[in-house]
Amino acid sequence: MSAATTRQDFNSSRFFSGIARGIAGALLFALPMFMTMEMWELGFYMDRSRLFLLLIVNIPLLVILSDRVGFERTWTWRQAMRDASIAYGLGILGSALILIAMGVLKHDQSLHEITGMIAIQAVPASIGAMLGRSQLGGQLDDGDDPEANDSDDPVHERETSYAGELFLMAVGALFLSLNVAPTEEMVLLSYKMTPWHGLIMIAASLAVMHGIVYALSFKGSHDLAEGTPGWHAFVRFTLPGYVIAGLISAYCLWTFHRTDDIGSTQILMAVVVLSFPAAIGAAAARLIL
Numbered sequence: 001m002s003a004a005t006t007r008q009d010f011n012s013s014r015f016f017s018g019i020a021r022g023i024a025g026a027l028l029f030a031l032p033m034f035m036t037m038e039m040w041e042l043g044f045y046m047d048r049s050r051l052f053l054l055l056i057v058n059i060p061l062l063v064i065l066s067d068r069v070g071f072e073r074t075w076t077w078r079q080a081m082r083d084a085s086i087a088y089g090l091g092i093l094g095s096a097l098i099l100i101a102m103g104v105l106k107h108d109q110s111l112h113e114i115t116g117m118i119a120i121q122a123v124p125a126s127i128g129a130m131l132g133r134s135q136l137g138g139q140l141d142d143g144d145d146p147e148a149n150d151s152d153d154p155v156h157e158r159e160t161s162y163a164g165e166l167f168l169m170a171v172g173a174l175f176l177s178l179n180v181a182p183t184e185e186m187v188l189l190s191y192k193m194t195p196w197h198g199l200i201m202i203a204a205s206l207a208v209m210h211g212i213v214y215a216l217s218f219k220g221s222h223d224l225a226e227g228t229p230g231w232h233a234f235v236r237f238t239l240p241g242y243v244i245a246g247l248i249s250a251y252c253l254w255t256f257h258r259t260d261d262i263g264s265t266q267i268l269m270a271v272v273v274l275s276f277p278a279a280i281g282a283a284a285a286r287l288i289l
Contacts, residue, residue, distance in 0.1 A: 021092050022087055025132015026094040029175070030125040034098045038182040042256060043117030050255045051119055058123050062087050064256060065171060068164075084130075091126030092118060124178045127171070145191060166240060172285025173245040173278040174252070180277055181252035189247035198272045205245075205279040210238040214284040237286075245278035246271055 033039050062084035063077070095118045099105040105114055180186065185247045193201070210233070253259050259267045 014172050019086065019090070021132040022129035023094060023132070024092050026090055026125040026129040027098070029128025029131055030091075030094070030121065032179055033100075033124050033182075034095070034102065034121060036182065038184065038256075039120060040099075040104055040117055042120050042182055043115075044113050046082060046116060046120065046257065047119075048116075049118065053125055054255050055119060058088070058274070059084065059172065061174070062126060062130055064167060065127070068168075068211050087129040088122065088126045090129040091122040091124075094129070095121035095125050096225075124175065130250045131175075144223045162236075163273060165237065168285045169282035170244050170248060172281035172283070173241075173248040175285075176277045176281030177245075177252040177274055181249070181258065181274055184272055185267065186253065186258055186270050189273045190262075190266045193269050193273070198269055201272050201276055204241075205276045206234075206238060207240055208276075208280040209242060209245075209283040210234055213237070213286050241282045241286075242275065242279050245282045246275045249274035249278045 063080050066080040066083040066087065068079075096105070099117060099121065103116065213233075250267075251260075252276060253267070253270055258270060262270075
């Protein structure tokens with residue numbers, strides 16, 4: 001009975017509409033990285049073990065993300081894996097086509113260079129393809145009733161657990177970190193900043209992160225339950241979210257060789273610098289996903 005229900009609930013029109021949104025999402029969210037020279041160069045020299053690890057880490061991230069904002073409502077992990085595979089495929093295809101269209105990929109390049117450039121771009125493009133489902137989807141599909149449409153949409157009316165909230169923050173932090181972690185400015189700023197600058201940056205990151213979600217009344221912002229002290233959300237969500245943003249930042253800097261051959265102080269400062277956009281991405285993810 002459940003299998004029949006699953007087949008009946010599959011809407012091919014909505015599914016392929018989600019595919020189209022995924023392609024648009026890959027272009028919209030990953031275009032800055034397609035046009036960043038540092039990302040192209042990483043395809044040439046990036047350590048293949050680090051690149052392979054990044055590609056592997058992206059798989060469970062897409063699977064879990066698919067369960068929440070996939071191309072259609074998923075009922076089983078097998079369906080979530082299918083949607084994640086489609087998003088990854090769209091990321092790879094979109095990356096190859098855009099890089100060819102911009103003249104970055106050429107026929108006289110080695111297979112090592114071509115696969116490296118496509119692979120590294122496919123990670124943010126695949127995340128963008130998955131996010132396109134939730135961010136580019138209209139409120140009505142094919143003239144459906146609004147209430148019925150909301151009930152079928154995996155983004156609407158879905159409770160998120162505490163672990164789920166932390167996961168969404170990790171996704172947002174990773175996505176924005178991928179935009180800027182490959183650039184030379186991360187290391188350059190780490191040399192320019194003093195420890196006092198670092199402390200100010202940390203305080204600013206926490207303030208912006210908390211304000212976006214709780215204080216500035218953005219669409220999707222969270223309200224504290226009546227009687228809940230203000231520090232509760234800060235300790236329960238903002239601080240752990242910033243720690244997650246910092247860990248994601250450190251991982252991205254290591255992956256893109258931005259921590260090689262520099263001192264521990266500069267590494268810490270680079271993590272603090274990158275954690276600022278990562279924290280904003282983590283906060284934004286709680287609003288829009």
